[in-house]
Amino acid sequence: MNPRLLTLIALRAVQSALVVIVVVSVVFFLSRLTGDPVRVLLPPDAPQEEIERIRREEGLTRPLYVQYALFWRKALTLDFGYSFRTRQPAVEEVKGRLPATIKLGLAAVLYSLLVGVPLGVLAAVKRGTPLDLLARLLALVGQTTPNFWLGLMLILLFAVRLGWLPTGGEGGPRHLILPAVTLGSFNCAVLLRLTRSAMLEVLGSDFVRTARAKGLAELLVIGRHALPNALIPVVTVLGLQVGVLVAGSIIVETVFSWPGMGRLVIQAIAVADYPVLQVGVIFIATVIVLANWAVDISYLFLDPRIRAAA
Amino acid sequence: MTLSRAEERVALPWPLAQARGWPLRLPWLALFCGSVLLAFVLVGVLAPWLAPHDPMAQNLVERLRPPVWQAGGGREHLLGTDGLGRDVLSRLVHGARISLTVVGIAVPLSATLGACLGLLAGYRGGLLAAMAMRAADIQLALPAVLVAVLLAGLMGPSLRNVLIIIVAFGWPSYARVVRGEVLSLRERDFVTAARVLGASDGHIMWRHLLPNFVNSVVVLATIQVAAVVLIEAALSFLGVGVPIGTPSWGMMVAEGRDYIRIAWWLVTFPGLAIALVCLMANLLGDWLRDWIDPRLRHARR
Numbered sequence: 220m221n222p223r224l225l226t227l228i229a230l231r232a233v234q235s236a237l238v239v240i241v242v243v244s245v246v247f248f249l250s251r252l253t254g255d256p257v258r259v260l261l262p263p264d265a266p267q268e269e270i271e272r273i274r275r276e277e278g279l280t281r282p283l284y285v286q287y288a289l290f291w292r293k294a295l296t297l298d299f300g301y302s303f304r305t306r307q308p309a310v311e312e313v314k315g316r317l318p319a320t321i322k323l324g325l326a327a328v329l330y331s332l333l334v335g336v337p338l339g340v341l342a343a344v345k346r347g348t349p350l351d352l353l354a355r356l357l358a359l360v361g362q363t364t365p366n367f368w369l370g371l372m373l374i375l376l377f378a379v380r381l382g383w384l385p386t387g388g389e390g391g392p393r394h395l396i397l398p399a400v401t402l403g404s405f406n407c408a409v410l411l412r413l414t415r416s417a418m419l420e421v422l423g424s425d426f427v428r429t430a431r432a433k434g435l436a437e438l439l440v441i442g443r444h445a446l447p448n449a450l451i452p453v454v455t456v457l458g459l460q461v462g463v464l465v466a467g468s469i470i471v472e473t474v475f476s477w478p479g480m481g482r483l484v485i486q487a488i489a490v491a492d493y494p495v496l497q498v499g500v501i502f503i504a505t506v507i508v509l510a511n512w513a514v515d516i517s518y519l520f521l522d523p524r525i526r527a528a529a
Numbered sequence: 530m531t532l533s534r535a536e537e538r539v540a541l542p543w544p545l546a547q548a549r550g551w552p553l554r555l556p557w558l559a560l561f562c563g564s565v566l567l568a569f570v571l572v573g574v575l576a577p578w579l580a581p582h583d584p585m586a587q588n589l590v591e592r593l594r595p596p597v598w599q600a601g602g603g604r605e606h607l608l609g610t611d612g613l614g615r616d617v618l619s620r621l622v623h624g625a626r627i628s629l630t631v632v633g634i635a636v637p638l639s640a641t642l643g644a645c646l647g648l649l650a651g652y653r654g655g656l657l658a659a660m661a662m663r664a665a666d667i668q669l670a671l672p673a674v675l676v677a678v679l680l681a682g683l684m685g686p687s688l689r690n691v692l693i694i695i696v697a698f699g700w701p702s703y704a705r706v707v708r709g710e711v712l713s714l715r716e717r718d719f720v721t722a723a724r725v726l727g728a729s730d731g732h733i734m735w736r737h738l739l740p741n742f743v744n745s746v747v748v749l750a751t752i753q754v755a756a757v758v759l760i761e762a763a764l765s766f767l768g769v770g771v772p773i774g775t776p777s778w779g780m781m782v783a784e785g786r787d788y789i790r791i792a793w794w795l796v797t798f799p800g801l802a803i804a805l806v807c808l809m810a811n812l813l814g815d816w817l818r819d820w821i822d823p824r825l826r827h828a829r830r
């Protein structure tokens with residue numbers, strides 16, 4: 220492989236690692252600046268001698284930079300203490316919630332792709348018709364409606380009024396529909412707008428005119444020639460939306476009582492379960508950073524122009 | 530110097546002067562959005578005089594009254610009452626005040642901070658530019674909600690935390706845009722001319738660069754109004770925004786959630802208010818952007 224390309228990948232990796240370091244540091248300093256850190260390590264009802272013992276054991280009597288180093292040593296071995304609520308290692312608690320969050324995230328991406336892209340293509344092909352107007356209106360509403368409210372409105376309509384779908388919790392595929400639609404709606408709107416404008420651009424280009432001039436069926440022109448070219452920016456944006464999706468999942472999981480990482484973190488605040496809160500925040504941030512890194516690298520392979528610029 | 534004056538005039542046209550064929554060419558959509566937003570500001574400012582009831586006054590006898598047009602509703606509570614018998618309309622009106630407070634403090638603060646740092650980074654470059662751009666990277670990689678959750682978990686929810694989060698996550702957008710513009714502006718002839726005439730850096734930045742990028746800041750700020758209203762509502766909904774009981778729109782949705790099976794109006798009205806303000810600010814921002822930069826009118830479809 221091209222050594223310059225490798226350098227670029229490594230550079231991006233270093234940048235990503237820096238962000239993770241900043242996040243862990245922010246978590247450390249916030250937890251130290253906002254009161255007695257023993258509070259962060261022990262349940263609120265711990266006896267006084269226990270607090271003193273932990274204070275010595277954890278090195279809290281030592282200077283801040285020593286504590287910072289100690290925090291890092293533990294963080295690198297994924298030791299963030301035990302959950303106050305379940306007495307399990309906090310890391311295990313968060314890991315256990317990972318599959319549910321991934322499932323919801325994938326379903327949301329799938330929904331936004333299956334609805335956003337075809338609607339965008341249709342809107343571009345039927346430009347200026349009521350269908351186009353409707354699609355654009357849908358995109359506008361999808362981008363400006365707060366997702367927690369959208370979720371509750373969907374519950375109100377489909378669960379409370381019509382009784383077709385459950386109001387929340389995890390179960391069969393029926394439980395997944397409303398949360399996935401809620402989480403995916405913003406992405407769906409973005410993809411719709413993007414696909415529409417990319418398609419309009421491609422449909423006006425020379426090679427599409429050539430394809431039409433050759434007498435190809437319109438469906439072939441759109442499906443074979445126009446769409447693949449219009450999809451390049453779509454892939455780009457899909458990667459950029461990971462952060463939006465993860466942030467959204469914190470909210471959507473709360474709305475639908477979905478047992479994922481986001482809900483765990485919010486619950487941890489409610490019961491002052493600081494170890495779980497810390498791990499949850501670090502974990503989610505790391506996932507986002509890794510995803511962004513992967514997206515950056517995939518561009519290098521997908522787009523020859525970026526590769527050339529490297 | 531005269532060149533820069535001419536630049537300023539081109540950069541800052543007056544809307545009605547452009548609308549030839551008045552009144553047909555008047556930007557009706559923008560005027561409508563602007564009026565709705567103005568109404569929102571007025572409601573927020575005049576909340577104590579507009580609200581028919583005390584937004585915090587509980588009345589358990591009158592609890593969960595539906596809006597006036599439904600059976601069981603009354604004139605006393607036009608939009609009904611919540612689970613503690615508080616008047617929904619009054620809380621909605623006071624909610625506008627909270628959103629307005631957050632917007633009024635957070636948007637100018639982050640715009641000023643971001644514009645100043647972006648201007649310095651673009652004009653001088655060096656360490657500051659590098660730091661501003663790294664901060665922007667971190668902002669991209671970390672959702673504000675996540676940091677807000679952490680902050681609220683450790684310090685407890687408060688309006689001050691909400692403002693800190695919004696400003697901390699808001700300024701990099703302005704810095705990025707302003708830096709980009711300044712990078713190209715500073716190479717222009719009118720800046721060179723000013724420098725040749727002996728203008729100081731401060732004078733160049735204030736009198737020659739600022740008037741040329743202030744438009745972009747205004748456009749971005751308009752769009753950010755929607756983002757700020759939305760994020761305050763989302764944080765309050767999660768319980769990591771304003772303290773419990775505060776009549777904020779997001780908090781009202783969160784409180785109404787428990788009654789969703791029996792009282793649809795509790796989650797519907799505050800959510801509509803959030804969505805309306807966000808929609809109007811977005812539309813106005815889009816229109817402003819197209820109008821200020823006619824080149825974009827055709828580029829963006």
